[in-house]
Amino acid sequence: MECPHLNSNVCITIDSSSFPHGSPSSWCCSVCRSNKSPWVCLTCLNVHCGRYVNAHAKQHYEDSQSQVTGGAGQKRCEEQEKNAQHLVCMDCSSYSLFCYRCDDFVVNDTKLGHVQKVREHLRSLDNSPLAVDRRTKRKLLESNSPTSKLLKDNGGASALSAMGLRNLGNTCFMNAILQSLSNIQQFSCYFMELPAVALRSGKTAGRRMYHTRSQGDTSVSLVEELRKTLCYLWQGGPTAFSPDSLFYVVWKIMPSFRGYQQQDAHEFMRYLLDHLHRELQGGLNGAKHPALPDEGKLPAAGGKCCINGSSTVVTSIFGGVLQNEVNCLICGTESRKFDPFLDLSLDIPSQFRHKRAKDQEPGPTCTLRDCLCSFTDLEELDQAELYMCHRCKKRQKSTKKFWVQKLPKVLCLHLKRFHWTSYLRNKVTTYVEFPLRGLDMRGYLLQPEEALPDRWLYDLVAVVVHHGSGVGSGHYTAYGKREGRWYHFNDSTVTLTEEETVVKAKAYILFYTERSDKTTPETDTRR
Numbered sequence: 244m245e246c247p248h249l250n251s252n253v254c255i256t257i258d259s260s261s262f263p264h265g266s267p268s269s270w271c272c273s274v275c276r277s278n279k280s281p282w283v284c285l286t287c288l289n290v291h292c293g294r295y296v297n298a299h300a301k302q303h304y305e306d307s308q309s310q311v312t313g314g315a316g317q318k319r320c321e322e323q324e325k326n327a328q329h330l331v332c333m334d335c336s337s338y339s340l341f342c343y344r345c346d347d348f349v350v351n352d353t354k355l356g357h358v359q360k361v362r363e364h365l366r367s368l369d370n371s372p373l374a375v376d377r378r379t380k381r382k383l384l385e386s387n388s389p390t391s392k393l394l395k396d397n398g399g400a401s402a403l404s405a406m407g408l409r410n411l412g413n414t415c416f417m418n419a420i421l422q423s424l425s426n427i428q429q430f431s432c433y434f435m436e437l438p439a440v441a442l443r444s445g446k447t448a449g450r451r452m453y454h455t456r457s458q459g460d461t462s463v464s465l466v467e468e469l470r471k472t473l474c475y476l477w478q479g480g481p482t483a484f485s486p487d488s489l490f491y492v493v494w495k496i497m498p499s500f501r502g503y504q505q506q507d508a509h510e511f512m513r514y515l516l517d518h519l520h521r522e523l524q525g526g527l528n529g530a531k532h533p534a535l536p537d538e539g540k541l542p543a544a545g546g547k548c549c550i551n552g553s554s555t556v557v558t559s560i561f562g563g564v565l566q567n568e569v570n571c572l573i574c575g576t577e578s579r580k581f582d583p584f585l586d587l588s589l590d591i592p593s594q595f596r597h598k599r600a601k602d603q604e605p606g607p608t609c610t611l612r613d614c615l616c617s618f619t620d621l622e623e624l625d626q627a628e629l630y631m632c633h634r635c636k637k638r639q640k641s642t643k644k645f646w647v648q649k650l651p652k653v654l655c656l657h658l659k660r661f662h663w664t665s666y667l668r669n670k671v672t673t674y675v676e677f678p679l680r681g682l683d684m685r686g687y688l689l690q691p692e693e694a695l696p697d698r699w700l701y702d703l704v705a706v707v708v709h710h711g712s713g714v715g716s717g718h719y720t721a722y723g724k725r726e727g728r729w730y731h732f733n734d735s736t737v738t739l740t741e742e743e744t745v746v747k748a749k750a751y752i753l754f755y756t757e758r759s760d761k762t763t764p765e766t767d768t769r770r
Contacts, residue, residue: 246331284304286330405737406476415720429560464522472484483734562585567644587618608676654684670711680702701757705724
């Protein structure tokens, strides 16, 4: 957005002695001395940590506001507020600008270009011989760490192909989903092979642009920003990528995800896929994206596998179809309905949710098969869900059962870990055992005999994990498989990990890819 507060907040004179020594990306917070996510105030040039660390940058702004409004006379108060508000700060790693009064990232500059001068100065400090020498020494120290040795033993070049994502302030929910999607090869390859979208013409053609209040919805493209992000993630590199441009677009087109509160990763994924699907259907400014072969065909009863119109890469990869059967228990009338899906939300069966005391023996382990069976088992609808029988012409007791009519290429399974109880939304912390290879979906198919051989077998490619007690708090990380190796993605930190670590995770979202004909026919015994 364009901020009106820059002229009164950006420091006019740039003096090297006013800045800390060393590389800006490694500057320490003046309060807690943390060097994670440093932000510099452009009014006083003090350095503080970001919201995701200890939020001292935001506290600095709030303290300055209380000093302005507390105790001083009205005239002096107005003068202080006009001259020094400490509203604007700059990220010392990505050089992004943020205004606390506007509560948004800033894209404009002062009339004399002071913001750009600060950026250039920070870049010069980051590229100084002293800063480069310190980074070199740090890399030498890190090369002797156990993780580094593990990377070397398993091929350093391949390990570097995985890149982290910077946390922009409680955006771990977005990072975990983006890393998971990037490891789904057929999905990420489609976007990376798309040509860049020209969002503007004339003098601004080819320039990186952001939305502003004055621009319409056609000024942003979710497809284009996702394409850029996936390209960066697959290029690899020693430093994390900052997805701020993509996050701006998310704020623009998904209002419920504005701000810096913790969000639900599954909800974000559904919104993201839905908006990608709609943009790919219509293109941007009338320009259509490459068409896909019509792979979503069903038997005559089912029609196409698509969500809201024609098929796109989203529905081609994630799209499946459920058959919903409802039977009236009074007259026996059967009703069938076909429901397209992009993911399946599975309850963790109630018998596995009970917490056991320390002196109690551990009960049976809940498996992914238990969750799938609970989803597809025949159930009797309760009084609140009575079926309107057309033959009886009134609501009657009935049973319901789901069958899978068509399996997707990528099977996304969401485990319902958050449940409302009274006024609280509690988390189900039950461990669910899941297979790394050979998830057999044949038993849930409506017509398994018509399925192609081995097309009901799935191998795990990514896992999203929620750490913490509630949906509005905690932290999200992801595990992803790339080039035969498993990685743990924790925002900007990426580490090589083992299969034994992955299977112990308390999964929230599981991504399985359909086994190809070339895959070794190996079935995991874990269910």
